[in-house]
Amino acid sequence: MELTNYLQQEEGKTLEFKENCYSLKNIIKTVIAFANTSGGTLLIGISDNKEVVGIDEPLKDEQRLSSAFADSIKPLLIPDISIITYRERSVIVICVHHSFAPFYLASEGQEKGVYIRLGSTNRQADLDTIESIRRWARNTAYDELPCPDLNSEAIDFRVASELFSKRSRTVDNKALLALGIFTEQGKTVVPTIGGVLLFGSDRKRFFPDAIIRCARFEGISKTRFIDQLDIDVNLPESVESVIQFIRKHILVGLSIEGIHSSELPQYPLKAIREAVINAIVHADYSIKGMNIRISIYDDRIEITNPGLLPFGMSVESALSGMSKLRNRVIGRVFKELNLIEQWGTGIARIVEECDAAHLRPPRFEEIGTAFRVTLYAGKKIDLKLDKWEVHLIEYLKLKNEILTKEAADLWEVSERTARSRLLKMIDKGLITEVKTSPTDPKKVYVLKNRSLHA
Numbered sequence: 001m002e003l004t005n006y007l008q009q010e011e012g013k014t015l016e017f018k019e020n021c022y023s024l025k026n027i028i029k030t031v032i033a034f035a036n037t038s039g040g041t042l043l044i045g046i047s048d049n050k051e052v053v054g055i056d057e058p059l060k061d062e063q064r065l066s067s068a069f070a071d072s073i074k075p076l077l078i079p080d081i082s083i084i085t086y087r088e089r090s091v092i093v094i095c096v097h098h099s100f101a102p103f104y105l106a107s108e109g110q111e112k113g114v115y116i117r118l119g120s121t122n123r124q125a126d127l128d129t130i131e132s133i134r135r136w137a138r139n140t141a142y143d144e145l146p147c148p149d150l151n152s153e154a155i156d157f158r159v160a161s162e163l164f165s166k167r168s169r170t171v172d173n174k175a176l177l178a179l180g181i182f183t184e185q186g187k188t189v190v191p192t193i194g195g196v197l198l199f200g201s202d203r204k205r206f207f208p209d210a211i212i213r214c215a216r217f218e219g220i221s222k223t224r225f226i227d228q229l230d231i232d233v234n235l236p237e238s239v240e241s242v243i244q245f246i247r248k249h250i251l252v253g254l255s256i257e258g259i260h261s262s263e264l265p266q267y268p269l270k271a272i273r274e275a276v277i278n279a280i281v282h283a284d285y286s287i288k289g290m291n292i293r294i295s296i297y298d299d300r301i302e303i304t305n306p307g308l309l310p311f312g313m314s315v316e317s318a319l320s321g322m323s324k325l326r327n328r329v330i331g332r333v334f335k336e337l338n339l340i341e342q343w344g345t346g347i348a349r350i351v352e353e354c355d356a357a358h359l360r361p362p363r364f365e366e367i368g369t370a371f372r373v374t375l376y377a378g379k380k381i382d383l384k385l386d387k388w389e390v391h392l393i394e395y396l397k398l399k400n401e402i403l404t405k406e407a408a409d410l411w412e413v414s415e416r417t418a419r420s421r422l423l424k425m426i427d428k429g430l431i432t433e434v435k436t437s438p439t440d441p442k443k444v445y446v447l448k449n450r451s452l453h454a
Contacts, residue, residue: 003086003403004446007434008048011120013314014040019047021061028072028143029097029115029122035077037117038314039098047090054089074106100137119340142195143327146185154191155159156201163236180329194329198235214294216249235280236337242276254315267375271353275373278346279305282326297440304372308339315364384454401444
């Protein structure tokens with residue numbers, strides 16, 4: 001990938017810039033965090049304001065980095081290190097692939113030296129997170145783990161049978177084993193964590209945090225709530241309970257065509273349903289003290305579940321259609337109950353439904369150790385572009401970058417006018433500068449994010 005393509009992006013979960021190699025320990029922590037979380041790329045020779053300052057002795061630093069990674073990271077981790085040149089300035093590019101280990105800083109040990117990536121920062125992983133990484137490495141989901149102290153009486157067969165009968169299915173012991181609600185432990189059959197979360201007769205006793213907290217707030221902040229409800233029913237039935245609470249608190253208008261009328265809700269109900277189901281299926285129920293939360297404001301709905309995206313994923317990869325199922329038992333049962341139509345399409349469907357309703361695009365973000373989907377009530381605002389702006393965007397799609405003089409020639413204006421127009425496009429978030437210093441006479445302009453203009 002060309003350097004300008006990296007500089008079109010902002011630092012985040014899978015990208016970081018460093019000016020030099022002086023903070024070697026922090027660089028090692030970043031590599032560990034990338035490997036443990038979703039992979040990523042570290043560029044050395046880029047300042048905080050994304051100026052290409054370069055590295056004076058790139059070969060020497062490359063060798064020093066390779067030795068440091070080999071000596072300081074356990075188990076052995078070998079990232080891809082390369083040197084690229086931009087206008088006679090050398091930049092070291094370190095590409096780290098995600099892998100399950102977990103990797104840790106040897107000097108800090110296996111309990112304190114594991115780091116993960118949260119946003120654009122590296123955070124020390126706690127013991128629960130480390131165990132979660134190990135489960136992924138063993139290809140075992142948390143909800144597949146057995147509950148050895150429980151027996152079949154811990155599962156409410158009546159509720160399970162009624163739900164499956166609505167789908168013209170019967171559930172016997174063999175089916176419950178196949179779905180993962182029960183598992184064999186030696187010669188004994190015991191419920192799984194997923195089985196208890198789904199159909200536990202005393203679910204709250206074992207998983208007190210596995211409730212869904214719903215609230216309608218006044219205005220656009222959490223200063224004062226109007227209504228609240230804790231939903232503590234089995235997970236499949238909780239979907240409709242959440243939908244009913246949301247419907248109660250969103251505006252519903254009427255669409256009239258001829259002599260017929262139909263409800264026109266403030267938000268597309270299909271998008272709400274997908275977001276709620278995603279939160280339930282992908283929540284990390286191993287995290288203590290956190291709940292799924294539904295927060296309704298005048299201008300938006302926030303649906304937040306415990307747990308970051310599954311290891312190996314980023315928001316960008318999720319939006320592109322990549323999917324990893326955190327809770328296989330819960331996901332399998334939701335699929336059998338037709339609550340999930342097709343794997344990996346939930347987020348894309350949310351985007352499509354909001355777009356079809358002409359709403360602002362939904363927002364997907366990792367906040368702390370949680371994942372949040374925000375649906376907005378406001379109609380989307382089409383960015384008004386002048387013809388000269390469209391002309392430059394089309395040019396950059398083909399040529400990738402442009403100098404001020406080239407922009408002036410393209411627009412057939414003076415360089416002063418071109419500079420003014422380029423600054424306006426930067427303010428709009430359409431383009432960004434790539435430069436070696438604040439006064440670089442050869443700085444170029446590139447699209448801010450190529451994917452936005454594809």
